Amino acid sequence: MMDEQQVIIIRKRKKRHNEGHHGGSWKVAYADFVTAMMAFFLLLWLLSMVSPEKRIAVAEYFKSFSVMKETGSSFMTGSSQILDKAGGGANSVQDYKNIKDRISPKDLQQRLKSAIDINLQSIRDQVIINIVDGGLKIQIVDKEGSLMFPLGSSEPTAKAKEILKIVSDNIKEGSNRIIIEGHTDAAPFQSAQTTNWELSTSRASAARRELEKNSIDPGRIAKVVGYADQEPYIPLNPMDPRNRRISIIVIQPK
Incomplete structure (x- = not known):
């Protein structure tokens, strides 16, 4: 018989230590x-x-x-x-x-574009709405065959009044101050007593009256000014009809 091999068993015992209490930090x-x-x-x-x-x-x-x-x-x-x-x-x-009550420029831009697309499809390209430094700028421009004011006149056409009413309806609930600007093209005015300065200022004031007629608080009007042909919309073509326009700036305080 083969000698039986002796099996050595090693038993390790772990010493247990009582865990101390946690600190109070x-x-x-x-x-x-x-x-x-x-x-x-x-x-x-x-x-x-x-x-x-x-x-x-x-x-x-x-x-x-x-x-x-x-x-x-x-x-x-x-x-x-x-x-x-x-x-x-x-x-x-x-x-x-x-x-x-102030209206943000972005919200007002979306609201106005939607209202114009619905109500003024045939002339919506004559209303240009852009967010600018200081607020929202709404420009109502002329084009060939579609005028906002008769040539040489400061009396708004029916189209202009319709646009101004829609603008008024969408900004009258806010408290933002408003600037109204009048612009002309470079065509000289025929009258010796009146120039494009007077004409642009008169048109801006006519736009102001339309806004107030449509429930815009007169106290919100911050400025009404005419720039004649000094700030053309199309600088490379001073005679372009789009230079004849009314700009309405809804101010967003900083």
């Missing part, structure tokens, strides 16, 4: 987090209790906030009076309403 961090959240929700609750005009005053204060003024005085000086100064101010209430 996490409790401090958690307490800080809960305190910060409580302060945040308390601030939200306080803001919900403040009137809109007072919130505007607070926002205006923090726009120019600095910890130390030039004089070295604390920022706390006078800051407790913010809400008192804002309370009951008619101008503050009006400012809040104006901010709330």
Whole structure:
């Protein structure tokens, strides 16, 4: 018989150590987090209790906030009076309403284009709407055989009145200020007493009257001006009929 081989078994024993208790540092961090959240929700609750005009005053204060003024005085000086100064101010209430009612250029552009496509398909190419620096520019231009004003006249045609009514209907609910500009082509005016300066200004004023007739608040009109032929729409062709136009700029405050 073969000698039986002796099997050696090695048993390893792990020594177990009692786990120590976790440290308490996490409790401090958690307490800080809960305190910060409580302060945040308390601030939200306080803001919900403040009137809109007072919130505007607070926002205006923090726009120019600095910890130390030039004089070295604390920022706390006078800051407790913010809400008192804002309370009951008619101008503050009006400012809040104006901010709330302003129409964004993009929304207004989409609204106007849709209204013109539906109601003015035959002359929609004579209404040019672009977002520009400072707001939305609506240009009502002439073309051969389709005039917004008879030549040499400041009385708008039926087409011009129809366009101005649609423009008015879409901007009258906002509070944005409005600029109205009149432009002519380079053709000299026949009358010795009247030039393109007077004609362009008269046409801009006629457009203003149409807007006001269609429920635009006169207080929203910021400027009415005539530029004669000095700002042509087609600079390479000063006689192009598209240079004869009315521009309505709906201002978007910065």
